[in-house]
Amino acid sequence: MKKRTIKTALATLVALHAIGLFAGFFAPYAPTIEHRDYPYAPPMRIHFADSAGRWHLRPFVYAWLPQSTNFAEYREDTSRRYPLRFFVEKPNSGLVGTLHSHLHLFGVDGNRCFLLGTDGYGRDVLSRVIWGSRISLFAGLIAALLSLAGGVLVGSLAGYYGGLADEFLMRGSDLFLAVPWLYLLLAVRAFLPLQISPVQAFFLVVLVVGMLGWARPARLIRGVVLSARERNYVLAARGFGASDFYLLRKHIFPQVLGVMVTQAALLIPQYILAEITLSFFGLGIGEPVASWGNMLASLQQYFVLTSYWWMMSPALMLIPVAWAYSVISRSLIEQPHAFFNRH
């Protein structure tokens, strides 16, 4: 694989995560602000030429004029141009707690700005996609770390000590692997309390997804540990009286590291999808907090699916995420030395 592709993939991921982290700056609105006069407004077009055919250097938008005849029908009000401005100051009301910002990357003066349209509550879809990426991307990331930690613990114990411990732990992981994970997720989530705050819901989803996914990495890591344990230099070190902890840390763990990173690159997109699936079924993070899953949930309704294509934008966002992770995991498998040249 070309180095440039790998670099692009890495840059994409870094950029996406940075945008999510600084959502307050990149998103024009807070995710919960409702513009109730503008339900399902289509994405605003960015113009360079006005209605009279004159060209302008600075791109601009026209305001949407709701039509009284039909619901969610708008036409452009070409009587006034609203130039797009960068680094606009606006109080970001209606948001408590997280990193919020008065400075926004872009906006328009004196009008609303819906570059990706609005949803059924009149909330800006672009802002919600950006705020939602924070939930969806990081839920996947944290959950993957959690299940890797579990996997490493169980895998190295089973692989290193073998015997009864190995039997016990591996049959346990077989059990987890045999269960269809989606139903298990649904069952676990349904068993937990319903009335929880969005923050609690986030950690709950992360915990549920992360804790159910340790079995596959555990089996892999057990295999690596099992083979590393029998290497001559490990046996030699043991002969010199090295402790179990020393052997694991110094000789075996570096072997496992490559597998772990590759596993992470495979697991993270899976877990992003798991969060989206849970939220899609209404079991993840609920309204009014934005997550890609609960944004996509509205597509279950026939009229949204057929009438408002911009409601699918969170699904489009998954494409670069999935692509970047797949490039990275593939290159990790094919060219591990490009990443771990120390060994």
Added chain:
Amino acid sequence: MKNICCVVLTLFLTIGGGAWPQNPNHVQAPKEELLINHHLAGAKGGRLIVSEKAEAKTLNPVFALDRPSRRVMRIINADLIHINRSTQRTEPALAKSWTISKDGRHYTLYLRQGLRFSDGAPFNADDVLFSFAVYLDEKVGSPQRDLLVIGAKPISVSRLDLYTVRFDLSQPYAAAERLFDSVAILPRHLLEKPYRNGTLAQAWNLNTNPEQIAGLGPFRFKQYVPGERIVLERNPYYWKADKQGNRLPYLDQVIFLPVASEDAEAIRFQAGETDVISGLSAANFAVLRKTERAGDYVLQDLGPGLEYNFLLLNLNSDTSERLPEIARKQLWFRNLKFRQAISLAIDRAGIVRLAYEGRGTPLWSNVTPGNELWVDTHIAHPPQSIDQARVLLRDAGFTWNGDGQLLDHTGKAVSFSIVASSGNSERLQIANLIRGDLQKLGMQVTVVPLEFRSMIQRILQSHDYEAAMMGLASGDVDPNGEINIWLSDGSTHLWDLGEKKPATPWEAEIDQLMRRQLTVLNQSERKRLYDRVQEIVAEDLPIICVATPHVLVGRKGNLGNFRPAILDDYTLDNVEELFWIPK
């Protein structure tokens, strides 16, 4: 709403043999008293395909509870006196006329003579007596029984002659003739045996031989294909005719198709696979509207129906020990100013615009403008006002902290949850919009989507909820149908179930008003009493009414005599009159 007045005249008419099937076993039958509609015309033939959200469970009118079953049964069976869905008034059906005694306790019904069930067997007063004996039998346990028990005593029925029946009530009951609507008259010759054997509950299921099932409705049961369809065919003995003396119904068949969801219903209608659709959501109405011309169908917005959606605050008094957290929050809910502040903060216009896409009407009390006979038009419609709501909260001793959070007198933040049915996206959206409105008052509200049955279980049984977003729709315009909601000891007195005596003076007043309107026979006096009930609901807010959706229906372009109404079941009440206009 379009008020299509259908003038129905009752005439005596004899139709000779030959054109219509006659059962040779009943040669001495009296002349047949058909119901002739002198304004009706149509063409014979064709079939009507209708979708249902679930499959009918039974064909037994004594036990049917679910909507799909009742829908099919309304077509197979007939009632003595019928409520015309279009005019919302009663009209003769199997009873050609009736008289009421001056004290309002005795009804004498004169039955049509010479009528036959769909299997050809004659109909007379014995069938009426048998039907009511079954419905009123406590051992049978029919859900209809509750409706026929007035003042703790069941209606008593006696036969005056072969075609005259008298009903005696233990106390005057206003508009008692409306009770006869949808009470199916059963064929004694088919059901008496199972009733005597105690096997009535097993009789007339979907797998019963169609020849064993008969009714007095325009169609009769023909075939059931599990999971696929229920086929009804025209009843050759039906007792209505058009102006040319043609016996109704016009259609040869009515077919019910079970479909999975409302969306699936809309898709099948759009594809032309079904001929009539009712209970459309505003969103799907808008989708279908786009292809209305190309799809050769016609959509109709009938205006507000009878459904009223409201925010229900838990005011149950049995929570103090079992559910201390809810009991703590009930101190707020019981405060009238708190409820008034919530009502003032709700953006009803926004709810109608967003959740019903403009096809709804804001509400401030329980009777919708669709119920023209009963709505109190003098109820105030205060617009949303966050400022006034804040003043009310301040007066009630609430304060705000630096973050703008609302605090009660103990300094605890005001936060509660609203449960809403996860299957109803409109109601869920309303709850979410209310959440946004109440946030402006500094209340932290979470919306909890719950599966419908578990939500109802919480509201009616365990009382383990804080607030709920609900909707109710009575089958009839008359207030008597909802009496159990409003009486403080009623079985569905939602906000405070199981009250021994009225907990508040205004509940006592509602009790008094509802009990009084039940026995007053003068319509304008009843209206005055029920107006006061509506005012109390608007002022004291036992439930906080929000909005009513419009009734939205559709039909194929060439379906004639289609007269939808805002009363259940909206489209098929005059199924016998529907016909295909020849192209």
